[in-house]
Amino acid sequence: MLSSGTILTVALRITAVSSVTEFPFENWFCGTDTMTRMISYNSMMLDGGGSCWKYAARVNHCCAIHDNCYGLQLGRENCDQNFCDCLLRATAPDTCVATALKCLATIEGGEEAYLNSATYQEQLDFVKIVPNIDGIEKEFLLLYQECPLVMETIKSCSLLTNICINNEEENCEHRLSECVQQAADLQNSQQCREATHQAQQSLKSKTIHRTVIDTKSTKTIAEDETLATSTRASPRIITTEHHNQHDPSASSLGVSFLQNKV
Structure with a gap:
């Protein structure tokens, strides 16, 4: 079983990744069913007049880790504490009401979800x-x-x-x-x-x-x-001999290489 500190390290190191303005609902993990996922998704989108939405991918990752922590039955208190810590760091330095509510809802009402996770099978x-x-x-x-x-x-x-x-x-x-x-x-x-x-x-x-x-x-x-x-x-005069030595097509290799860069 992983320790509390180990799971927290996971959250801290991963939440450094940036988010984007678009994050589709079908990839949203926060919530126990379709209804709660939708409420969670919309609250994140509207929180702070939309200013917290840029953290959507980070917050979503906290939810993914929390779901798997429950499924592995690593201890409800352990999973919940690391989830709340993860959410704080996911939106730092901002404070988002939506993430604070996610933490509160999990702590107060997560017992049933934790017990149900013991027999949960991925679809x-x-x-x-x-x-x-x-x-x-x-x-x-x-x-x-x-x-x-x-x-x-x-x-x-x-x-x-x-x-x-x-x-x-x-x-x-x-x-x-x-x-x-x-x-x-x-x-x-x-x-x-x-x-x-x-x-x-x-x-x-x-x-x-x-x-x-x-x-x-x-x-x-x-x-x-x-x-x-x-x-x-x-500036130099380009002679025929110089032109042959320095094929103009070669000068475009740098630009072409950059355009095709992986």
């Missing part, structure tokens, strides 16, 4: 989402298969990663690797850990590939800027 039509990273779909589908008790957390990791990529943020693959590792720690089974390791190895190769591309891109930009500065400082 067969559970929609799996994989990160928008080429070449890792197979590994992530295996992750869902081998980690059935934390599928909501894995799905939320994927959602957060897609937001990270869409916002063109840095270290998206690394964040995802940490996120799925914490999901595996939550389930705490050998088959889940092995599937997680496979996914992480695939992500590691993608990160190395991206780093190589970024390094080459930076070098190309520097060379282009140096060439441009040199040209402005001392």
